[in-house]
Amino acid sequence: MEVSCMRKFLSLLLAMLLALSLTPAFAEETGESAPADAAAVPEATATPAPQVYPLSLETPAGVIRPGKATLLTFSVPEYGMVELLVVNNNGETVSVVSDTFLANPGVNSIWWNGTFNGVFAPEGAFTLLLRTAQGEVSVPVTIGAVAPYMTNLLSSVDSTAHTMTVDFYCSVSGLVSVGVWVDDIWTLVDSLQVEAGDVQYVWDMTTANPNTRALTLTLTGADGSASTEEHIPVLPEDFRFLQAEEETTVSPDPAQPEETHEPLEAPESIVVEPTAAPEKEEVFTPAHGSPYEGMDTTLNYWTLPMDITDEAAVWEVLSQPMTVIDGDSKTQAYLFAEPDLDSGKVAMVTRGSQGLHVLETLDNGWSLVECYSSSFHDNPVKAWNMLVQGYVKTNTLKTITPNMTYGCVVDKLTQRLYVFQDGKLLSTLLVSTGIANERQPYNETRSGEFVFASPTGGFWSDNMYCPRAIRFNDGDLLHEVPYVSRGSSKIYSVTEPFLGEKASHGCIRVQRKKTPEGINMEWLWENRKMGIKIIVWEDWQGRQLEIPSDDTLLYYNPDGGESYHSQITCYAYDANQSEMTPFTFGELDTEPYASLERCQFCAVTKRRSELEAFNALYAPGGDHDPVMTQARQKFLDSLDESLAQRIIDGVRPGDIE
Numbered sequence: 001m002e003v004s005c006m007r008k009f010l011s012l013l014l015a016m017l018l019a020l021s022l023t024p025a026f027a028e029e030t031g032e033s034a035p036a037d038a039a040a041v042p043e044a045t046a047t048p049a050p051q052v053y054p055l056s057l058e059t060p061a062g063v064i065r066p067g068k069a070t071l072l073t074f075s076v077p078e079y080g081m082v083e084l085l086v087v088n089n090n091g092e093t094v095s096v097v098s099d100t101f102l103a104n105p106g107v108n109s110i111w112w113n114g115t116f117n118g119v120f121a122p123e124g125a126f127t128l129l130l131r132t133a134q135g136e137v138s139v140p141v142t143i144g145a146v147a148p149y150m151t152n153l154l155s156s157v158d159s160t161a162h163t164m165t166v167d168f169y170c171s172v173s174g175l176v177s178v179g180v181w182v183d184d185i186w187t188l189v190d191s192l193q194v195e196a197g198d199v200q201y202v203w204d205m206t207t208a209n210p211n212t213r214a215l216t217l218t219l220t221g222a223d224g225s226a227s228t229e230e231h232i233p234v235l236p237e238d239f240r241f242l243q244a245e246e247e248t249t250v251s252p253d254p255a256q257p258e259e260t261h262e263p264l265e266a267p268e269s270i271v272v273e274p275t276a277a278p279e280k281e282e283v284f285t286p287a288h289g290s291p292y293e294g295m296d297t298t299l300n301y302w303t304l305p306m307d308i309t310d311e312a313a314v315w316e317v318l319s320q321p322m323t324v325i326d327g328d329s330k331t332q333a334y335l336f337a338e339p340d341l342d343s344g345k346v347a348m349v350t351r352g353s354q355g356l357h358v359l360e361t362l363d364n365g366w367s368l369v370e371c372y373s374s375s376f377h378d379n380p381v382k383a384w385n386m387l388v389q390g391y392v393k394t395n396t397l398k399t400i401t402p403n404m405t406y407g408c409v410v411d412k413l414t415q416r417l418y419v420f421q422d423g424k425l426l427s428t429l430l431v432s433t434g435i436a437n438e439r440q441p442y443n444e445t446r447s448g449e450f451v452f453a454s455p456t457g458g459f460w461s462d463n464m465y466c467p468r469a470i471r472f473n474d475g476d477l478l479h480e481v482p483y484v485s486r487g488s489s490k491i492y493s494v495t496e497p498f499l500g501e502k503a504s505h506g507c508i509r510v511q512r513k514k515t516p517e518g519i520n521m522e523w524l525w526e527n528r529k530m531g532i533k534i535i536v537w538e539d540w541q542g543r544q545l546e547i548p549s550d551d552t553l554l555y556y557n558p559d560g561g562e563s564y565h566s567q568i569t570c571y572a573y574d575a576n577q578s579e580m581t582p583f584t585f586g587e588l589d590t591e592p593y594a595s596l597e598r599c600q601f602c603a604v605t606k607r608r609s610e611l612e613a614f615n616a617l618y619a620p621g622g623d624h625d626p627v628m629t630q631a632r633q634k635f636l637d638s639l640d641e642s643l644a645q646r647i648i649d650g651v652r653p654g655d656i657e
Contacts, residue, residue, distance in 0.1 A: 053077045053106045057130045059139040066114030066121050067149035067171065068228050072097060073109045074130050074137075083131040084110065086121055086141060095121035095143075096377065098462040099440060100505065102494075103132070111460055113228070117377045117442075117475035117506070120146055147228075148172045148221040152454050155215075155232045157205075164203045164215065166232060172196050174221040178203070181214040181231075194219075210239040282620075286447065288540050290370060290387055292359055301449040302357040302370075306537045308409060308418050308425070315423045318407030318533050322449055323358050323369075326398045327351030329453035332374065332474060334381065335390025337646050339366035344643040345381050347373035347388040350474040355449030356397070359389065367394045372448045372538070376475045376506075377440075382635045384441045384628060387538075388647060402451055403531035408478075408524075410508055412445065413539040413618070415500045416603060417510055419519055427519035428603045432481070432495070432509040433536075435502035441631035443505050446473055447538040451531050461505065464495070468525035469507070472534050477507045480521035496600065508536075513601045514571040542620040547611050550586030554604065556596055557581070564588065564596040566604040 057074040064070050076082060084097035096116040101108075114121045121143045128141040153168045170176070178190040178201065189208075192201065203215060212234045219227040287293045287302040296303055304317050325333045329352035337344040339362060349356065349371060356369040368391055373383035409418040410431060417429045433445035456469040456477055469479035481499060483490040492512075495503070499511050510521040555565045557573060557580050565573070568580055587593055588607055598604050605611070617624045636644040 051106070055130075055132065055134055055137050057128065057137045057139050060128065060141050063142045063144035064112070064114050064121070065144045065147035065225065068147035068226075069111045069113045071109055072112055072128070073107060074103075075107050076103045076132055077105060077134055079104055080133050083129075085129045085131065086126050086143070087129050088126055094126060095119075097128075101462045110463060114143065114147075119376070119378055119475075146171070147225055148174060148219045149227045150217060150219050150230055151456070153217075153230055153232065153457060154455055157238050159238075162204070162206045164205055164232075164234070164238070166201045166203070166215070166217070168199055168201075168217065168230075170194050170196055170199050170219055171227075172219070172221045174219055176201070177218045177220065179216040179218075180208065180212045180234075181216065182209045182211050183213070186216070205238065208234075208239075210236070282542060284540050284543050286449075286535075286538060287357065287370070287387070288538070290389070292370065292389070295359070296357070300357075301355060301535055306411065306413075306543065308411065311420070311423065311425050314409060314418075314425075315407070315420055317535065318409070318420055319402065319404060321399045321401045322355035322451070322533070323397055323399055324353065324355060325349055325351045325392060325396050327396075329353040329471070330474065332379070333392065333396070335369065335371070335373075335388060335392060337390060337643055339364055339391045343391075344639065344646075346390045346643070346647050347371065347383050347386070348375045348379050348381050349392075350374045350450075353451050353453040353471075354473055356392070358397070361394055365394055366391045367397060372446055374446045374448070374473055374476075375442065377442045382441075382631075382638075383647075384436070384631050384635070385444045385446050385538075386632055386635075386647075400451065400531070402533035403529040405527060405529045405532055406524075407532060408534040409537065410445075410534065411537045411539075412447065412502075413537065413543050414545065415502065417508070419524070427515045427517040429515055429519060429521075430499035430511045430600065430603050432499050432501060432503035434504045434506040436625065436627050436631070438627055438630075440505075441628060444628055445504070445506055445508060445536065446476055447536045448473070449533070449535050451533050452478075452528060453530065455525075455528060455530070466507070466509075468521050470525070470528055475506065478510060478521075478524070478534065479507055480512050480525075481509045499600065500598075500603075500606075511600065516567045516570050516602050518571075539618070539624070541618060541622060541624055543618055544615045545611050547608060547615075548585045548605055550584060552585040552605075553582045554585055554588065554593075555580040555582050556593065558592075562597055563599040564593060564604060565599045566602045570599060570602045572599050572601040
């Protein structure tokens with residue numbers, strides 16, 4: 001059986017574990033201050049004195065080279081959120097180590113690879129600034145040239161040929177050293193000269209020690225500088241050399257026995273014929289509010305009503321080709337206010353993976369298009385997720401056809417990811433998209449039409465590890481809900497309870513727990529194909545969450561169950577217990593159901609009071625996100641009046657000769 005995986009984690013694993021052992025235990029969200037690390041507290045005496053920690057920041061050892069991880073260490077007196085920034089002599093931020101690090105009293109450590117949102121820190125002499133509620137402290141820091149690095153590591157095991165194939169990208173030409181970890185001993189097994197670009201290495205596993213737990217790759221450039229050591233986990237079953245099993249990409253979990261529950265019929269007293277949903281007064285599309293809305297009468301992403309129940313229409317859009325700006329998906333281009341390179345820049349577009357709505361193709365070599373601006377932290381055009389119209393060179397556009405293994409719809413209103421396959425809605429998963437704040441409006445996840453661009457794999461974000469990441473829009477990735485490590489434990493209590501709400505820094509966090517259909521982020525990762533389309537719907541003011549009818553069936557386990565569920569079978573439910581019992585949404589706020597929690601597996605609805613409060617916030621005429629409103633107005637205020645008005649009003653096709 002061919003086993004596919006892509007694992008990445010930072011180099012110096014032993015040093016990292018040592019650093020983590022020095023870091024105070026992470027405090028779960030209890031509302032109380034986190035205790036200091038017991039190892040840092042003096043032995044108890046008859047009159048123990050509380051440990052007092054200074055506010056301090058260690059000077060980094062040597063030059064930090066973007067692309068290679070460096071351990072930064074600091075101390076804070078109290079539990080709380082801190083920022084670690086790189087600033088220039090004018091106090092301007094040039095890069096960010098972390099802007100939302102939850103620090104504990106005492107010594108804290110954080111790995112930094114010299115990038116923020118995928119952008120390398122600039123080269124030069126700067127100041128590393130630690131900002132806390134108790135004050136600030138700074139030390140000098142030097143950012144050097146970009147170090148050699150490897151990305152897009154993708155490994156697969158062929159159990160017939162007894163080989164592991166590793167595909168990866170090298171940033172520079174040089175020497176790749178291949179090693180293995182067997183227990184706690186590292187051994188060099190091979191080396192190869194490579195050119196910058198895509199590289200493939202085939203490892204003969206018949207000569208390997210079956211106790212091997214990781215294959216390592218290190219790239220050394222011509223100047224002698226080395227990359228971070230990349231690790232590819234090796235599993236015990238990789239050495240079984242069993243006959244390859246028939247591969248399947250349709251079954252969510254081939255190893256999971258098929259559920260055999262017979263559907264449980266609800267009591268007649270609660271079986272009610274469904275009533276028709278009230279007719280909606282306004283139809284919202286991704287182009288809502290555009291000056292060109294309604295001019296395009298074809299069905300596409302921009303004209304598709306945001307109605308997940310119209311499976312045929314959604315699948316048609318997920319299947320359609322889309323227009324992109326040609327180029328590397330890790331680079332961006334501008335939209336211009338006029339068909340002129342010297343005119344104002346009005347939006348950022350990610351090349352290769354972000355779809356554009358072509359409004360008009362002019363005879364002067366330019367095209368008028370619209371999209372949501374993919375403005376990230378350090379972009380010069382700070383049109384945070386604004387729906388903007390502008391011009392691009394026609395000869396830079398190309399049409400791409402999506403891979404149809406499956407398709408994804410992410411709705412920022414419902415905070416759900418809808419997986420489609422073969423024309424039907426396969427499963428619904430909980431997600432968390434980005435949540436903006438006054439200092440970080442760029443945290444808002446960018447809406448639009450995209451395709452999977454590259455399998456990034458796991459990565460560290462501050463003190464959280466984000467597994468199975470797939471890049472689709474420059475710095476925006478789809479990945480499994482992150483966790484914090486404490487020893488050998490993975491702590492999800494700081495992230496998982498917020499699935500179904502905005503909570504991320506811009507990426508889309510996806511549930512790790514299986515839906516009733518057996519789908520989770522692991523399934524999306526294992527069945528990934530580059531080119532799969534993912535569309536993100538904007539949570540326009542005026543959109544409303546559907547409130548289920550009172551007769552909608554929900555389920556719970558009367559034998560000690562603590563959650564309510566959307567389906568009668570759920571991976572949260574032990575099949576050996578008694579059958580789950582149905583009840584109705586109308587009964588949810590009555591006993592014995594009032595104390596039940598929402599299931600984190602089956603994307604069940606919220607309670608009526610929660611839905612009504614949410615809809616009141618999004619009611620027409622209101623402003624559910626004044627932070628983004630102010631941030632966008634700040635961008636418009638930074639432009640000259642005519643350009644700002646051009647962005648607000650748009651340009652009707654044909655206005656420009």
